[in-house]
Amino acid sequence: MIRRKLSVISGFLALSVITLIQVSCKSGTPSDLSGEHIIPVPVSVVATGDYFRLDEKTAICISDGSDELRQLAEYLAERLRPATGFAFAVKTTKVPPKGSIYLTFAGADSIPLEEGYTVTITKKLLTLAAKSPAGIFRGIQTIRQLLPSGIELSSVQQGEWKIATGTIVDYPVYGYRSTMLDVARHFFGVEDVKRVIDLASAYKINALHLHLSDDQGWRIEIKSWPNLTLYGGSTKVGGGDGGYFTQEQYSEIVRYADSRYITIVPEIDMPGHTNAALASYAELNCNGRATKLYTGTVVGFSTLCTGKEITYRFVDDVVREISALTTGPYFHIGGDESHATKKEDYIPFVERVQDIVLSHNKKSLGWDEISLGLLRPGTVAQYWSSAENAKRAVSQGAKLLMSPSSKAYIDMKYDSTTAIGYTWAGYIEIDKAYNWDPATLVPGIVRDNIFGVEAPLWTETITNIREIEFMIFPRLPAIAEIGWSPARLRNWDDFKVRLGNHGKRFEAMGINYYKSALVPWAD
Numbered sequence: 001m002i003r004r005k006l007s008v009i010s011g012f013l014a015l016s017v018i019t020l021i022q023v024s025c026k027s028g029t030p031s032d033l034s035g036e037h038i039i040p041v042p043v044s045v046v047a048t049g050d051y052f053r054l055d056e057k058t059a060i061c062i063s064d065g066s067d068e069l070r071q072l073a074e075y076l077a078e079r080l081r082p083a084t085g086f087a088f089a090v091k092t093t094k095v096p097p098k099g100s101i102y103l104t105f106a107g108a109d110s111i112p113l114e115e116g117y118t119v120t121i122t123k124k125l126l127t128l129a130a131k132s133p134a135g136i137f138r139g140i141q142t143i144r145q146l147l148p149s150g151i152e153l154s155s156v157q158q159g160e161w162k163i164a165t166g167t168i169v170d171y172p173v174y175g176y177r178s179t180m181l182d183v184a185r186h187f188f189g190v191e192d193v194k195r196v197i198d199l200a201s202a203y204k205i206n207a208l209h210l211h212l213s214d215d216q217g218w219r220i221e222i223k224s225w226p227n228l229t230l231y232g233g234s235t236k237v238g239g240g241d242g243g244y245f246t247q248e249q250y251s252e253i254v255r256y257a258d259s260r261y262i263t264i265v266p267e268i269d270m271p272g273h274t275n276a277a278l279a280s281y282a283e284l285n286c287n288g289r290a291t292k293l294y295t296g297t298v299v300g301f302s303t304l305c306t307g308k309e310i311t312y313r314f315v316d317d318v319v320r321e322i323s324a325l326t327t328g329p330y331f332h333i334g335g336d337e338s339h340a341t342k343k344e345d346y347i348p349f350v351e352r353v354q355d356i357v358l359s360h361n362k363k364s365l366g367w368d369e370i371s372l373g374l375l376r377p378g379t380v381a382q383y384w385s386s387a388e389n390a391k392r393a394v395s396q397g398a399k400l401l402m403s404p405s406s407k408a409y410i411d412m413k414y415d416s417t418t419a420i421g422y423t424w425a426g427y428i429e430i431d432k433a434y435n436w437d438p439a440t441l442v443p444g445i446v447r448d449n450i451f452g453v454e455a456p457l458w459t460e461t462i463t464n465i466r467e468i469e470f471m472i473f474p475r476l477p478a479i480a481e482i483g484w485s486p487a488r489l490r491n492w493d494d495f496k497v498r499l500g501n502h503g504k505r506f507e508a509m510g511i512n513y514y515k516s517a518l519v520p521w522a523d
């Protein structure tokens with residue numbers, strides 16, 4: 001009898017010990033700020049070993065009543081309210097009360113760069129300081145990552161919301177950190193593009209390159225050339241309905257991107273990759289006959305008629321209308337794979353198109369082949385395949401946007417088991433996507449030559465947002481860290497552990513991510 005009683009007591013004790021451990025793990029009091037798993041890794045983190053606690057009284061205070069700071073406070077509150085159930089009132093004050101989150105432009109003059117920020121966390125106050133709204137926005141992404149991954153859930157979670165105390169000082173290495181979405185091969189609507197903007201901005205990506213035209217589709221309304229979308233936008237790779245953005249929808253995307261401190265870079269690819277335009281207007285063809293719509297995936301067979309004046313009226317109308325809707329400073333003129341354009345025709349075309357872009361107060365971006373021509377001041381060449389083109393661009397004094405196809409082309413399969421994607425640039429598992437440094441990758445190209453980094457997603461084989469997410473995550477956080485964090489702080493063994501702690505965060509955000517076997521995904 002006694003033995004039975006003892007076994008019952010020990011069983012009860014064991015159960016209560018387990019429960020105690022579970023509760024304490026769940027409400028795990030973070031005490032080491034330097035042990036957090038922030039991506040991109042910050043420049044410096046100093047822990048002070050205590051914690052700051054969010055509760056129903058926590059207010060988000062702003063140092064001045066500027067609209068932009070108020071909008072940023074509201075953006076932060078919207079991120080924190082659903083999972084905590086707290087109100088997070090937004091208040092303007094010079095003296096933030098104990099227990100509040102304080103967003104301020106004050107005292108930030110020493111913070112380097114527009115996007116730099118500091119987060120100072122004590123038991124009593126969490127202060128996010130920056131000298132620009134973009135810096136506050138980048139710092140908010142860090143604050144999100146200092147809270148348990150459950151903060152990203154859309155329903156109220158039990159448990160406490162604590163942040164380890166200490167100081168973070170952070171700012172980016174490169175000022176342009178981007179991904180590209182090809183909406184031409186397959187079309188993706190406004191909501192899908194907004195989703196990409198939300199997910200990319202959570203990892204401090206600050207630009208989205210939209211590949212708006214190609215052989216298979218023209219995806220942006222041009223009022224002076226309506227057939228480009230009415231006919232040229234009517235199909236896609238594999239056939240069936242295509243789609244396009246009206247100018248109002250494109251403007252909605254630009255506004256939304258601006259609210260997430262992401263710059264939209266529109267691309268009209270030319271003189272090659274232009275079959276959709278050539279099918280829409282016979283007069284754009286050298287032989288005066290419109291081509292047929294194309295739904296295949298071959299590249300390099302099309303060219304605008306570089307010898308006709310109407311071509312430049314066409315380009316001018318297109319650049320003018322899109323530039324007027326684009327708040328960012330860049331217009332991407334494409335220029336890749338113009339195998340159907342004679343070199344002696346390609347060069348003056350690319351030079352003249354840059355001048356057209358400048359006349360509409362934008363600077364040109366173009367794939368690395370554009371360096372065959374004279375690059376205008378401010379033009380940036382996007383390195384994707386030819387080191388020779390890249391070096392020629394640098395020799396002209398141009399900066400390089402680094403998107404090496406063998407490292408950054410996220411339309412490549414992860415490995416042979418990946419159902420979607422291409423293989424021509426090789427498999428790109430997450431370690432390969434992470435393990436490169438733009439400043440040393442190409443002999444002769446150094447950090448000062450580099451404008452930034454970009455991970456392009458071409459969509460010949462991608463047909464919906466779930467597939468977009470699968471190819472983007474987890475490789476985009478890798479490219480985000482390459483673009484943001486100092487090379488001295490970057491190493492695969494550390495990154496893979498931090499990335500492993502983002503799996504739950506991806507799940508809380510509803511991301512359909514690739515669960516690479518190379519990453520120790522945390523429970």
Ligand code: IFG
Nearest residue numbers: 299336337367384411422458
């Ligand atoms: N190269 C083509 C893209 C796309 C891509 C698919 C560039 C600059 C192969 N051009 O990359 O249009 O087809 O991986």
